[in-house]
Amino acid sequence: MQTFNMGKTPPVTFGAGRIKKVADLVTGLGGGPVLVVCDAALVEFGVVDKLTAGLDAGGIEQVVAAEVAGEPKETLVDDLCARARDAGAQCVIGLGGGAAMDTAKLVATIAKADKPARYYALAAKPLPKDRLPSIAIPTTAGTGSEVTRTSIVSTPEGVKNWYWGEELAFAQAVLDPELTLSLPPFLTAWTGIDAVAHALEGATAKTTSPAGVLYGLEALRILSKDLPRAVADGSDIEVRGRVLWASMLAGLALHNCNTHMGHNISHALGSLAPIHHGRATGLALEVSLPWLVQRAEGADLYAAASLAMGGAEEAAALPEVFAAFMREIGIARALPESCKDLNAAEIAEAMKSEANFSMSQNAACPISREDLDEMAGFVAALPIE
Ligand SMILES: [Fe+2]
Numbered sequence: 001m002q003t004f005n006m007g008k009t010p011p012v013t014f015g016a017g018r019i020k021k022v023a024d025l026v027t028g029l030g031g032g033p034v035l036v037v038c039d040a041a042l043v044e045f046g047v048v049d050k051l052t053a054g055l056d057a058g059g060i061e062q063v064v065a066a067e068v069a070g071e072p073k074e075t076l077v078d079d080l081c082a083r084a085r086d087a088g089a090q091c092v093i094g095l096g097g098g099a100a101m102d103t104a105k106l107v108a109t110i111a112k113a114d115k116p117a118r119y120y121a122l123a124a125k126p127l128p129k130d131r132l133p134s135i136a137i138p139t140t141a142g143t144g145s146e147v148t149r150t151s152i153v154s155t156p157e158g159v160k161n162w163y164w165g166e167e168l169a170f171a172q173a174v175l176d177p178e179l180t181l182s183l184p185p186f187l188t189a190w191t192g193i194d195a196v197a198h199a200l201e202g203a204t205a206k207t208t209s210p211a212g213v214l215y216g217l218e219a220l221r222i223l224s225k226d227l228p229r230a231v232a233d234g235s236d237i238e239v240r241g242r243v244l245w246a247s248m249l250a251g252l253a254l255h256n257c258n259t260h261m262g263h264n265i266s267h268a269l270g271s272l273a274p275i276h277h278g279r280a281t282g283l284a285l286e287v288s289l290p291w292l293v294q295r296a297e298g299a300d301l302y303a304a305a306s307l308a309m310g311g312a313e314e315a316a317a318l319p320e321v322f323a324a325f326m327r328e329i330g331i332a333r334a335l336p337e338s339c340k341d342l343n344a345a346e347i348a349e350a351m352k353s354e355a356n357f358s359m360s361q362n363a364a365c366p367i368s369r370e371d372l373d374e375m376a377g378f379v380a381a382l383p384i385e
Pocket of ligand 1: 194198281
Protein backbone atom coordinates (compact mmCIF):
# COMPACT_ATOMS: atom_id res chain seq x y z
CA MET A 1 0.00 0.00 0.00
CA GLN A 2 1.25 3.48 -0.88
CA THR A 3 2.22 5.80 1.96
CA PHE A 4 1.61 9.49 1.41
CA ASN A 5 0.96 12.77 3.18
CA MET A 6 -1.62 15.41 2.43
CA GLY A 7 -0.38 18.94 2.91
CA LYS A 8 -2.24 21.56 4.86
CA THR A 9 -4.55 23.78 2.77
CA PRO A 10 -5.33 27.33 3.89
CA PRO A 11 -8.97 28.32 4.32
CA VAL A 12 -10.20 29.63 0.95
CA THR A 13 -12.82 32.30 0.40
CA PHE A 14 -14.18 32.39 -3.16
CA GLY A 15 -16.42 34.85 -4.99
CA ALA A 16 -16.66 37.97 -7.13
CA GLY A 17 -15.87 41.06 -5.07
CA ARG A 18 -14.27 39.20 -2.18
CA ILE A 19 -11.24 41.52 -2.35
CA LYS A 20 -13.33 44.20 -0.65
CA LYS A 21 -13.81 42.00 2.44
CA VAL A 22 -10.17 41.27 3.22
CA ALA A 23 -10.19 43.55 6.30
CA ASP A 24 -12.30 40.94 8.13
CA LEU A 25 -9.68 38.28 7.41
CA VAL A 26 -6.86 40.54 8.63
CA THR A 27 -8.78 41.23 11.83
CA GLY A 28 -9.30 37.49 12.28
CA LEU A 29 -5.54 36.98 12.02
CA GLY A 30 -4.82 39.59 14.71
CA GLY A 31 -5.12 42.90 12.82
CA GLY A 32 -2.70 45.31 11.11
CA PRO A 33 -0.64 47.11 10.12
CA VAL A 34 -0.44 45.16 6.89
CA LEU A 35 2.35 45.08 4.31
CA VAL A 36 0.74 44.67 0.86
CA VAL A 37 3.20 43.11 -1.59
CA CYS A 38 1.86 43.48 -5.11
CA ASP A 39 2.63 43.64 -8.80
CA ALA A 40 3.53 47.14 -9.94
CA ALA A 41 1.02 46.93 -12.82
CA LEU A 42 -1.94 46.40 -10.48
CA VAL A 43 -1.81 50.00 -9.28
CA GLU A 44 -2.80 51.36 -12.70
CA PHE A 45 -5.53 48.72 -13.14
CA GLY A 46 -7.17 49.96 -9.92
CA VAL A 47 -6.89 46.56 -8.22
CA VAL A 48 -4.74 47.89 -5.38
CA ASP A 49 -7.30 50.63 -4.71
CA LYS A 50 -10.04 48.01 -4.33
CA LEU A 51 -8.00 46.27 -1.66
CA THR A 52 -6.85 49.37 0.19
CA ALA A 53 -10.34 50.90 0.17
CA GLY A 54 -11.65 47.77 1.89
CA LEU A 55 -8.78 47.80 4.37
CA ASP A 56 -9.38 51.51 5.11
CA ALA A 57 -13.07 50.85 5.69
CA GLY A 58 -12.13 48.12 8.14
CA GLY A 59 -9.68 50.40 9.97
CA ILE A 60 -6.62 48.41 8.93
CA GLU A 61 -3.42 50.44 8.44
CA GLN A 62 -1.39 49.43 5.44
CA VAL A 63 1.92 49.96 3.66
CA VAL A 64 1.77 49.19 -0.07
CA ALA A 65 4.90 47.85 -1.76
CA ALA A 66 3.93 47.76 -5.44
CA GLU A 67 7.38 46.72 -6.52
CA VAL A 68 7.10 43.23 -7.91
CA ALA A 69 7.81 43.18 -11.64
CA GLY A 70 9.00 40.09 -13.47
CA GLU A 71 10.81 37.36 -11.56
CA PRO A 72 11.28 38.32 -7.89
CA LYS A 73 14.84 38.65 -6.59
CA GLU A 74 16.31 37.87 -3.15
CA THR A 75 17.28 41.51 -2.83
CA LEU A 76 13.63 42.56 -3.11
CA VAL A 77 12.66 40.03 -0.44
CA ASP A 78 15.34 41.35 1.92
CA ASP A 79 14.27 44.94 1.26
CA LEU A 80 10.61 44.12 1.91
CA CYS A 81 11.49 42.29 5.13
CA ALA A 82 13.16 45.49 6.36
CA ARG A 83 10.11 47.49 5.33
CA ALA A 84 7.82 45.08 7.20
CA ARG A 85 9.91 45.47 10.35
CA ASP A 86 10.07 49.28 10.01
CA ALA A 87 6.29 49.47 9.57
CA GLY A 88 5.63 47.14 12.49
CA ALA A 89 3.64 44.94 10.10
CA GLN A 90 1.58 42.25 11.77
CA CYS A 91 0.34 40.67 8.54
CA VAL A 92 1.48 40.40 4.90
CA ILE A 93 -0.82 40.30 1.88
CA GLY A 94 0.41 38.99 -1.47
CA LEU A 95 -1.67 40.48 -4.30
CA GLY A 96 -0.85 39.56 -7.89
CA GLY A 97 0.53 36.64 -9.87
CA GLY A 98 2.90 33.98 -8.63
CA ALA A 99 5.81 36.40 -8.31
CA ALA A 100 3.94 38.66 -5.86
CA MET A 101 2.55 35.74 -3.86
CA ASP A 102 5.90 33.92 -3.72
CA THR A 103 7.56 37.14 -2.54
CA ALA A 104 4.86 37.83 0.06
CA LYS A 105 4.93 34.36 1.58
CA LEU A 106 8.70 34.42 1.92
CA VAL A 107 8.67 37.94 3.42
CA ALA A 108 5.97 36.92 5.92
CA THR A 109 7.99 33.86 6.93
CA ILE A 110 11.42 35.40 7.38
CA ALA A 111 10.72 39.09 8.18
CA LYS A 112 11.01 38.56 11.93
CA ALA A 113 14.31 36.66 11.66
CA ASP A 114 17.62 38.41 11.22
CA LYS A 115 18.82 36.45 8.20
CA PRO A 116 18.78 37.28 4.47
CA ALA A 117 16.59 35.24 2.12
CA ARG A 118 19.64 33.45 0.65
CA TYR A 119 20.23 31.74 4.02
CA TYR A 120 17.08 29.65 3.54
CA ALA A 121 17.39 28.89 -0.22
CA LEU A 122 17.03 25.27 -1.39
CA ALA A 123 15.90 24.32 2.14
CA ALA A 124 19.53 24.60 3.31
CA LYS A 125 18.32 25.82 6.73
CA PRO A 126 14.96 25.35 8.47
CA LEU A 127 12.58 28.26 8.05
CA PRO A 128 11.80 30.33 11.17
CA LYS A 129 8.77 29.27 13.19
CA ASP A 130 8.01 32.81 14.36
CA ARG A 131 6.41 34.41 11.30
CA LEU A 132 3.78 36.91 10.28
CA PRO A 133 0.39 35.60 9.13
CA SER A 134 -0.17 36.04 5.41
CA ILE A 135 -3.04 36.28 2.93
CA ALA A 136 -2.87 35.40 -0.76
CA ILE A 137 -5.00 37.18 -3.36
CA PRO A 138 -4.15 35.85 -6.84
CA THR A 139 -4.91 38.06 -9.84
CA THR A 140 -3.91 35.42 -12.39
CA ALA A 141 -5.18 31.87 -12.71
CA GLY A 142 -1.98 29.97 -13.03
CA THR A 143 0.62 29.49 -10.37
CA GLY A 144 -1.53 28.11 -7.55
CA SER A 145 0.96 29.79 -5.22
CA GLU A 146 -1.93 30.64 -2.89
CA VAL A 147 -2.04 27.02 -1.70
CA THR A 148 1.55 25.82 -2.06
CA ARG A 149 4.40 25.76 0.43
CA THR A 150 6.93 26.73 -2.21
CA SER A 151 8.41 30.07 -3.14
CA ILE A 152 10.57 30.67 -6.23
CA VAL A 153 12.93 33.62 -5.92
CA SER A 154 15.97 34.41 -8.07
CA THR A 155 19.50 35.33 -7.11
CA PRO A 156 20.77 38.72 -8.36
CA GLU A 157 22.38 36.74 -11.22
CA GLY A 158 18.96 35.36 -12.21
CA VAL A 159 19.34 31.78 -10.94
CA LYS A 160 15.94 30.60 -9.75
CA ASN A 161 16.13 29.17 -6.24
CA TRP A 162 13.27 27.41 -4.50
CA TYR A 163 12.25 27.79 -0.89
CA TRP A 164 10.14 25.08 0.67
CA GLY A 165 8.42 24.39 3.97
CA GLU A 166 5.07 24.29 5.75
CA GLU A 167 6.04 27.65 7.29
CA LEU A 168 5.56 29.30 3.89
CA ALA A 169 1.87 28.41 3.66
CA PHE A 170 -0.57 31.32 3.58
CA ALA A 171 -2.99 31.61 6.50
CA GLN A 172 -5.84 32.55 4.12
CA ALA A 173 -6.47 32.57 0.37
CA VAL A 174 -8.97 34.82 -1.38
CA LEU A 175 -10.12 33.79 -4.86
CA ASP A 176 -11.90 36.71 -6.52
CA PRO A 177 -12.53 36.00 -10.23
CA GLU A 178 -13.20 39.70 -10.92
CA LEU A 179 -9.47 40.32 -10.49
CA THR A 180 -8.67 38.10 -13.48
CA LEU A 181 -11.09 39.84 -15.90
CA SER A 182 -8.48 42.33 -17.13
CA LEU A 183 -5.90 39.68 -18.10
CA PRO A 184 -5.32 39.84 -21.87
CA PRO A 185 -5.75 36.62 -23.90
CA PHE A 186 -2.02 35.84 -24.20
CA LEU A 187 -1.46 36.15 -20.43
CA THR A 188 -4.61 34.14 -19.73
CA ALA A 189 -3.11 31.42 -21.93
CA TRP A 190 0.44 31.61 -20.53
CA THR A 191 -0.65 31.62 -16.89
CA GLY A 192 -3.35 29.03 -17.58
CA ILE A 193 -0.97 26.55 -19.19
CA ASP A 194 1.16 26.76 -16.03
CA ALA A 195 -1.89 25.54 -14.08
CA VAL A 196 -2.42 22.76 -16.64
CA ALA A 197 1.23 21.77 -16.14
CA HIS A 198 0.89 21.71 -12.34
CA ALA A 199 -2.17 19.49 -12.69
CA LEU A 200 -0.60 17.18 -15.26
CA GLU A 201 2.79 16.90 -13.58
CA GLY A 202 1.29 16.48 -10.11
CA ALA A 203 -1.03 13.72 -11.32
CA THR A 204 1.73 11.86 -13.21
CA ALA A 205 4.71 12.32 -10.87
CA LYS A 206 6.66 9.53 -9.24
CA THR A 207 5.34 10.93 -5.96
CA THR A 208 1.74 11.21 -7.09
CA SER A 209 -0.89 10.11 -4.63
CA PRO A 210 -4.68 9.86 -4.44
CA ALA A 211 -4.57 13.59 -3.57
CA GLY A 212 -2.45 14.45 -6.63
CA VAL A 213 -4.74 12.41 -8.86
CA LEU A 214 -7.92 13.87 -7.34
CA TYR A 215 -6.85 17.51 -7.62
CA GLY A 216 -4.78 17.16 -10.77
CA LEU A 217 -7.30 15.31 -12.92
CA GLU A 218 -10.21 17.50 -11.83
CA ALA A 219 -8.15 20.58 -12.67
CA LEU A 220 -7.33 19.10 -16.09
CA ARG A 221 -11.03 18.36 -16.77
CA ILE A 222 -12.01 21.95 -15.97
CA LEU A 223 -9.07 23.69 -17.65
CA SER A 224 -9.28 21.67 -20.87
CA LYS A 225 -12.83 23.00 -21.37
CA ASP A 226 -12.74 26.43 -19.77
CA LEU A 227 -9.24 27.80 -20.39
CA PRO A 228 -9.85 28.09 -24.18
CA ARG A 229 -13.14 29.86 -23.37
CA ALA A 230 -11.38 32.30 -21.03
CA VAL A 231 -8.77 33.01 -23.73
CA ALA A 232 -11.48 33.58 -26.35
CA ASP A 233 -13.72 35.75 -24.13
CA GLY A 234 -12.08 37.08 -21.00
CA SER A 235 -15.21 38.91 -19.86
CA ASP A 236 -17.21 35.85 -18.78
CA ILE A 237 -16.98 35.90 -14.97
CA GLU A 238 -18.35 32.35 -14.62
CA VAL A 239 -15.65 30.94 -16.89
CA ARG A 240 -12.99 33.06 -15.15
CA GLY A 241 -14.23 31.69 -11.84
CA ARG A 242 -13.95 28.07 -12.94
CA VAL A 243 -10.44 28.65 -14.31
CA LEU A 244 -9.36 30.35 -11.07
CA TRP A 245 -10.80 27.47 -9.04
CA ALA A 246 -9.06 24.90 -11.26
CA SER A 247 -5.79 26.79 -10.96
CA MET A 248 -6.05 26.42 -7.19
CA LEU A 249 -6.82 22.69 -7.54
CA ALA A 250 -3.76 22.37 -9.78
CA GLY A 251 -1.80 24.16 -7.07
CA LEU A 252 -2.96 21.49 -4.63
CA ALA A 253 -1.75 18.75 -6.99
CA LEU A 254 1.62 20.53 -7.09
CA HIS A 255 1.55 21.11 -3.32
CA ASN A 256 1.04 17.42 -2.62
CA CYS A 257 3.09 15.78 -5.37
CA ASN A 258 5.45 18.36 -6.90
CA THR A 259 6.36 18.77 -10.55
CA HIS A 260 8.75 16.99 -12.89
CA MET A 261 10.07 17.49 -16.42
CA GLY A 262 7.94 20.47 -17.47
CA HIS A 263 9.25 22.51 -14.58
CA ASN A 264 12.78 21.10 -14.68
CA ILE A 265 13.08 22.45 -18.23
CA SER A 266 11.17 25.69 -17.71
CA HIS A 267 13.19 26.64 -14.63
CA ALA A 268 16.36 25.93 -16.60
CA LEU A 269 15.15 28.13 -19.47
CA GLY A 270 14.03 30.87 -17.08
CA SER A 271 17.49 30.92 -15.51
CA LEU A 272 19.13 31.42 -18.91
CA ALA A 273 16.88 33.92 -20.68
CA PRO A 274 13.82 36.09 -20.02
CA ILE A 275 10.81 33.89 -20.84
CA HIS A 276 7.39 33.75 -19.21
CA HIS A 277 7.26 30.81 -16.80
CA GLY A 278 3.93 29.48 -18.04
CA ARG A 279 4.86 29.71 -21.71
CA ALA A 280 8.19 28.00 -21.01
CA THR A 281 6.52 25.25 -19.01
CA GLY A 282 3.92 24.57 -21.71
CA LEU A 283 6.63 24.27 -24.36
CA ALA A 284 8.77 22.13 -22.05
CA LEU A 285 5.93 19.66 -21.53
CA GLU A 286 5.13 19.64 -25.23
CA VAL A 287 8.68 18.56 -26.13
CA SER A 288 9.19 16.15 -23.23
CA LEU A 289 5.83 14.32 -23.18
CA PRO A 290 6.50 12.25 -26.35
CA TRP A 291 9.68 10.95 -24.64
CA LEU A 292 8.01 10.37 -21.26
CA VAL A 293 4.97 8.45 -22.48
CA GLN A 294 7.16 5.89 -24.25
CA ARG A 295 8.36 4.62 -20.88
CA ALA A 296 6.42 1.88 -19.08
CA GLU A 297 6.47 3.70 -15.75
CA GLY A 298 3.57 6.09 -15.36
CA ALA A 299 1.70 4.88 -18.46
CA ASP A 300 -1.56 4.49 -16.54
CA LEU A 301 -1.15 8.01 -15.12
CA TYR A 302 -0.50 9.57 -18.53
CA ALA A 303 -3.52 7.67 -19.90
CA ALA A 304 -5.72 9.14 -17.15
CA ALA A 305 -4.39 12.63 -17.90
CA SER A 306 -5.18 12.19 -21.60
CA LEU A 307 -8.73 11.11 -20.76
CA ALA A 308 -9.17 14.10 -18.41
CA MET A 309 -8.10 16.40 -21.26
CA GLY A 310 -10.68 14.88 -23.61
CA GLY A 311 -8.39 12.39 -25.38
CA ALA A 312 -8.28 8.61 -25.55
CA GLU A 313 -7.40 6.77 -22.33
CA GLU A 314 -3.92 5.90 -23.62
CA ALA A 315 -0.54 7.27 -22.63
CA ALA A 316 0.46 7.49 -26.29
CA ALA A 317 -2.47 9.84 -26.99
CA LEU A 318 -1.38 12.47 -24.46
CA PRO A 319 1.36 14.32 -26.42
CA GLU A 320 -0.99 15.06 -29.30
CA VAL A 321 -3.84 16.07 -26.99
CA PHE A 322 -1.50 18.42 -25.13
CA ALA A 323 -0.01 19.93 -28.31
CA ALA A 324 -3.49 20.50 -29.77
CA PHE A 325 -4.50 22.22 -26.53
CA MET A 326 -1.45 24.53 -26.74
CA ARG A 327 -2.48 25.58 -30.27
CA GLU A 328 -6.12 25.99 -29.17
CA ILE A 329 -5.11 28.57 -26.57
CA GLY A 330 -2.83 30.31 -29.03
CA ILE A 331 0.64 29.23 -27.88
CA ALA A 332 2.88 28.53 -30.88
CA ARG A 333 5.41 25.70 -30.88
CA ALA A 334 8.30 28.18 -30.76
CA LEU A 335 10.59 29.88 -28.28
CA PRO A 336 10.61 33.66 -28.04
CA GLU A 337 13.37 35.78 -29.58
CA SER A 338 14.96 36.12 -26.10
CA CYS A 339 16.00 32.44 -26.32
CA LYS A 340 17.61 32.62 -29.78
CA ASP A 341 21.19 32.29 -28.52
CA LEU A 342 20.59 29.32 -26.22
CA ASN A 343 22.17 26.00 -27.12
CA ALA A 344 21.46 22.44 -26.01
CA ALA A 345 24.59 22.16 -23.87
CA GLU A 346 23.80 25.16 -21.69
CA ILE A 347 20.13 24.18 -21.38
CA ALA A 348 21.23 20.68 -20.31
CA GLU A 349 23.66 22.12 -17.79
CA ALA A 350 20.91 24.27 -16.25
CA MET A 351 18.56 21.25 -16.17
CA LYS A 352 21.21 19.38 -14.14
CA SER A 353 21.90 22.26 -11.75
CA GLU A 354 21.48 21.87 -8.00
CA ALA A 355 18.21 23.86 -8.06
CA ASN A 356 16.65 21.92 -10.96
CA PHE A 357 17.90 18.34 -11.09
CA SER A 358 15.64 17.01 -8.32
CA MET A 359 12.55 17.97 -10.32
CA SER A 360 13.60 15.65 -13.15
CA GLN A 361 13.89 12.81 -10.66
CA ASN A 362 10.21 13.16 -9.80
CA ALA A 363 9.12 11.87 -13.22
CA ALA A 364 7.51 8.42 -12.99
CA CYS A 365 10.35 6.80 -14.97
CA PRO A 366 14.08 6.87 -14.18
CA ILE A 367 15.82 9.81 -15.87
CA SER A 368 19.59 9.91 -16.29
CA ARG A 369 21.84 12.86 -16.99
CA GLU A 370 22.18 11.61 -20.58
CA ASP A 371 18.38 11.60 -20.86
CA LEU A 372 18.41 15.27 -19.82
CA ASP A 373 20.97 15.96 -22.57
CA GLU A 374 18.60 14.37 -25.07
CA MET A 375 15.60 16.41 -23.86
CA ALA A 376 17.65 19.62 -23.85
CA GLY A 377 18.25 18.88 -27.53
CA PHE A 378 14.48 18.81 -28.13
CA VAL A 379 14.18 22.24 -26.50
CA ALA A 380 17.09 23.73 -28.44
CA ALA A 381 15.58 22.42 -31.70
CA LEU A 382 12.41 24.49 -31.22
CA PRO A 383 12.07 27.26 -33.78
CA ILE A 384 12.36 30.88 -32.67
CA GLU A 385 9.22 32.96 -33.05
FE1 LIG B 1 4.67 26.50 -12.60
